[in-house]
Amino acid sequence: GKGKWTEFDQRDLLLTYNALKVLEARYLLKDPDTLRYVETPQMLFRRVARFLARGERKDVEEKFYELMSSLKFVPNTPALMNADTRLGILSACFVIPVRDSMVTPQGDGIFDSLRAMAVIHQQGGGTGFDFSELRPKGDVVASTAGVASGPVSFMRIFDVSTDVVKQGGKRRGANMGILHVWHPDVEDFIRAKTGELKDAQLQNFNISVAVYDEFMRKVDSGEPFPLVNPRKTRIKDWDYYVVRARNYMWEEWVQEEILRELEEREAVPLDESRIVTVDEALAIAETEGAVTGYVNARELMTKIVKSAWDSGDPGLIFVDEVNRRHPVWYLGKIQATNPCAEEPLLPWESCNLGSINLEKFVVDGKIDWDGIAEAVKYAVRFLDNVVDANRYPLKQIEEATKRTRKVGLGVMGLARALVRLGVQYDSIDGLYISYQLAKFIYYNAMLASIELAKEKGSFPAYDPTLYKDVWENARDFQEILKVAGLGGQPSEQVRKMAAKAESLDFSVLKELRLKYGLRNATVVSVAPTGTISIIAGTSSAIEPLFALAFVRNVAVGKFIEIDPLFLEYLKKYEMDDPEVIKKIAESGTVSDQPFVPKTIRRLFRTAHEVDPIYHLLHQACWQQWNDSGVSKTINLRSDEPEDVVWNVYVTAWRLGIKGITVYRDRSKSKQVIYFGIKE
Ligand code: CDP
Structure with missing residues (x-):
């Protein structure tokens, strides 16, 4: 038989070295007296799943556990740290x-x-x-x-x-x-x-x-x-x-x-x-x-x-x-x-977040749309349960939060998913995939929230006629390109890839909402996923790859990283030679390495090589199908002039983006949330 080699152990093998380091330093529970660890990563996921599935059928807990331990969905940090502990805040x-x-x-x-x-x-x-x-x-x-x-x-x-x-x-x-x-x-x-x-x-x-x-x-x-x-x-x-x-x-x-x-x-x-x-x-x-x-x-x-x-x-x-x-x-x-602007909130409101790892839904170079739909459904259920499982620090917060039951399901791993699809991030095709993924996830999140309303009731402040369906004024894909002065059509291949999202009929959604109600005033939100993307071992949120090799600074220390996906590609082209890797690590990018094959150079474009307008357009695509906000840093090269910032800020407004931040490389010695620097 399989002996002791259980699925339990195998799931731990999905975690990267950096994920383990972060989990160990901050997330795994310790005995307060001996400071010894009292849980493993799988026990953590089990603790969170069990706590958020209280009062639900047993299969719901299994679903939650399955989603987290397979790294397909990870809730925001406070939920991982605090579920079923003395501290009770689960929202970010x-x-x-x-x-x-x-x-x-x-x-x-x-x-x-x-x-x-x-x-x-x-x-x-x-x-x-x-x-x-x-x-x-x-x-x-x-x-x-x-x-x-x-x-x-x-x-x-x-x-x-x-x-x-x-x-x-x-x-x-x-x-x-x-x-x-x-x-x-x-x-x-x-x-x-x-x-x-x-x-x-x-x-x-x-x-x-x-x-x-x-x-x-x-x-x-x-x-x-x-x-x-x-x-x-x-x-x-x-x-x-x-x-x-x-x-x-x-x-x-x-x-x-x-x-x-x-x-x-x-x-x-x-x-x-x-x-x-x-x-x-x-x-x-x-x-x-x-x-x-x-x-x-x-x-x-x-x-x-x-x-x-x-x-x-x-x-x-x-x-x-x-x-x-x-x-x-x-x-x-x-x-x-909130701090990274993905959650516009009313006074005293709070919101809990969680993100789908898009990279896990690329199977054999195709998008597993059904898999995403299933994950979204349970992720929304999970986040909705957080609203009740939370121990609120103040009465006002509890009241404001329970009145609207806002939750924010977002994504991570977009950049790596695009690599696995063979699609360049800064291309019309790349934007098109973003646009359709955003639409598909929003649609399914709304559907999940409507189903929850049918089962458990609408959020208390729900008013079927006053509630505004934000998808009704979502900008068309071509319209977005036009604002930015870009033209062009997505390729046939990519349109075929996204057909499932293209054909969604949102009017059905409205009928269902009017019939059954809605459980959550907002359902989606794109958070930065600063730490949970490390746990999931993928690229953060909708950001392009930061660097192919870089140093990541977190509260507990420095991590040197070589992108494993990049390494995979180098191997594919038999270029995983230590000398080559060293050379690439020195600059962090491959665009200036003529000896690297074109495919690799096209797919592995890093944040500073991506033109600011493409950063902005990805944000615009995710903002269209979104009832909250999108956290995105428009990363600029250190030699970009002020004009570029002006353009980014004004164009962001024209694109219907809700909030905008730029960060010019090396303009500060440290940054609030997290950062990576090329060394
Ligand atoms: O990945 P993780 O769940 O740790 O967090 P994130 O997606 O990077 O950030 C989500 C939200 O968590 C931020 O917008 C902040 O509201 C909050 N946050 C915080 O309070 N303190 C931090 N050091 C990082 C994030």
Whole structure:
């Protein structure tokens, strides 16, 4: 017989050396007294599967275990670390409101938020904040007759606190700090991580400026844009019937939707004077004395771009696009995202993530669509169970999260899947595969959530008529190419490969949703998969290969990596000679190695060889079929000029991307989440 050689052991053999190192350093449980390991990787997957399948049929636990141990699906880090342990947070993403007060009875003052952050970081979660409600630097403080220090100063407290908590040595806390572009301190904010400050200040923050369509139009025209002191305007507190506005900048489409909704419901006598256009809002802010000055939109954008070119910060959040495509827009306006921006969330909401490993679904050079559909179905079930299994650190978080039950199923291993399909990442074919995979996964995730609703009920805030099907305004593939000034058709071969996704009929989905409801307000989200892609032994998220040989820095040390898939190809071409490998490792790429066969050079294009526009277009493809966001770093070569960043930022807005970040090679000595450098 098979003796002791069980499937159990074989599954461990799927793990790469780096995966084992990471699991050992951070994930496998230890006895708190002896510090001896009390579990193996398979025991970890079993622990997680069992915990998330409580109350389900036995075969569900087996499915969960099967998906994780085969590395086809891996949930976000907190779920792996904390399932069935004393720490109870299983989600990676949180958004915490920050009101303009030290503490408030509702628990959302500055130091209330700080406390919430500390508790979340301690357990491995990441936090996002919109600091725009804080009064600007130099403004009056009535209670002490003093002057306010402004959002950037307060952010520094959050930063130091993050440093100190360090998440029990396992995972350093990550933050997103957002400031809306109308805030009088916006220039301080833009400079907060640049120049001399770039390796010194706010090291635990990614920062982003939240911009509006109106602002982007004024960037084009070079018109002035107002700065508003949030303390002085009452517009942000106006209470609408379905939407509580916390901000004066409502795009007209929201106002129209509100009007239509009010009319249809005839529920509340409509006072139209309370719904104002952007221009009217500004006029009111002027009469209130809330407008502190004007900036030239184009000049401000130039400063943002300069800063981002210099240090990677700030990124941009396109708030109108975020809200236009927020399925439960009727619950309020989204002002912030989690640290890597894949999750735009309402105040106090949290979201748990998990990712499908696309590389595992390439079988004999073809995409295993049925396999993906099956994995998606159980992955959504898994993530939905996380919402209930979570032990929430605060009541507000529990309430906000359970009201919408947002989950974010994403992907990893795209780049390696493309290699295995023989498709170049930076090609029309590569983009086409991204587009169809995104569509297929979104479709099946929605289907799974509808089936769950049928079985377990819809999310409490589900309103069948108000809920917005974001696929209805997904851009067409050719349209996306056109915005970027690219033409061309995918090849016949690739279209055949993707036929299964091409033919999906989303109207069926809507019928089913209206009939059975929906379990989760959002279902997909593309997370960076910084650590779980190491565990799964694949490329991260939708990023191109970073380097064929490189050093990866993680909290527990440095790992030298030679891409095993690349090695496989070298072997295929009988080029796995130590001298050749050494030569390649020195530069990290093969594009400048004339002795390497063309096929290898075409398939193994690394992040810095891929033109920024292709980075951007992959992000755009995944954003179309997505009810949350996409985390993507537009990696630039160190010699790229500022113009390129300008282009990336403006084109991102035109492409309907929700949030954008660039990172120019070697522009910083360290980075918040993770990074690889060529050595
Ligand atoms: O791969 P893993 O599940 O560890 O995380 P990721 O996909 O790289 O990041 C997902 C989210 O986890 C981020 O957007 C953050 O919200 C959070 N995160 C964090 O809090 N601290 C980190 N050091 C890394 C990620």
